Amino acid sequence: MTASADHLKALLSAHASGDDDRFYGIALQVAAKSARQGHTRFAKELRELIDASRAEKISRPASPTPVVQPRGELASLLTADYPETRLADMTLAESARGALEKVLHEQRQRGRLERFGFTPVHRLLLSGPPGTGKSMTASALARELGLPLFTIRLDGLISRFMGETASKLRLVFDAAAQTRAVYLFDEFDALGADRSAGHDVGEARRILNSFLLFLDQAPAESMVVAATNHGRLLDSALFRRFDLAVVYEPPSRDQALEVLSRRLAAMDTSTVIWEDLAALTEQLSHAELVKAAEAAAKQAILGGSDTIGAGQLSDALNERRRLRHA
Structure with missing residues (x-):
């Protein structure tokens, strides 16, 4: 018998819980073990059955993974959401878009990579100024992969649970091992400040380690997925731990x-x-541009029109610039 008792129990457990990825992973382990034992024909047939089953599943319409609301202690550590934003909805530099498309491709081909002993990119560091799309990227990744998005705001976690932060982080990572999802660690610089900084304290060191x-x-x-507005402040050790930095x-x-035209797609902008x-628009972030577009649209709508005037949009942009320098 090529499958051990542990393999059979694990297969039944994965099937009962509906965890197809784990089920296929265990089946591939059985195939690999069979091949090592000389049962090459059986191993080949098993791999073909797995590939065919996965291909059939991919061809069916994907059913969204239901959002699992965190319970107990987890409820105080993270929030759950099932985003609607897709990568195609975002305006990104080509370098960033290319990197994220690579991540999605590897995630979608996870089973094929695992057959050869490799894992897909699954630890991402996103850095850049506020409002440039880092949190939205996590939402888009979750939507594209049909996964829930769990958000952990590290600044709040550290301030609320000082002295217990490491144990709370363990709870979050234990959840990541049990529930497949995208886990967004927002305000990551609250945790990852350079350990050589003079103001560093023992507690912060322990949390980071x-x-x-x-x-x-x-x-x-x-x-x-870790998001930070201050990548230059992060400990260099952190960059080495992530599979990819964007x-x-x-x-x-x-x-x-x-960005402006996308947000105003429902309005008449023919006069703009x-x-x-x-x-x-110079130096305005994606978020600031969206707010300017929304302000101009609201002004037009409340004035009884669905047409955006160039003057309304320029006034809204100037207001955002004024607020930026206030």
Whole structure:
């Protein structure tokens, strides 16, 4: 018999819980064990059955993974959501988009990589100024993969549970091993400040060391995404622990105009000469541009029109610029 008792129990457990990825992973282990024992024909047939079953599943419409609301202690550590944002909805630099498409491709081909002993990218570090799309990226990754998004705000966690932060982080990573999802650690610089900084204290050191240990052990089934506004402040050891780092910048003029036009897609913008607004978008983040577009749209709608005037949009952009420098 090529499958051990432990394998059979694990297969039944995975099937009962509906965890297809774990089920296939165990089946592949059985195939590999069979091949080592010389049962090459059986191993080949088993791999073919697994590939065919996975292909059939992929061809069916994907059913969304239900959002599991955290309970007990976890409820005080993270929030759960099932986002609707897709990667195609985002305006990104080509370098960032290419990196994220690579992540999604590897995640979707997880089973094929695991057959050869490799794991897909599953630990991401996103850094860049506020409002440039880091949190939205985590939402898009969750949506594209049909997974829940669990958000952990590290600044609040550290301030609320000082002295217990490491144990709380262990709870979160234990959840990542049990529930496949995208886990977003927001405000990551609250945890990852350079350990050589003079203001560093023993507690912060212990928290960071614990996080590094948990990150190293993070299962490939879930994605761990850390977002920071201050990448330059992060300990260099952190960069080595992540599979991929993606840097975000304020949008270029063309990207800024795309953000505005996307947000105003439901409005009549035929009178807007976009090139005339380009200079007003400089240094505004994606989030600030969206707020300017929404302000102009609301003004038009409440004035009884569905047409955006160039003057309304330029006024809204100037207001966002004024607030930025206030």
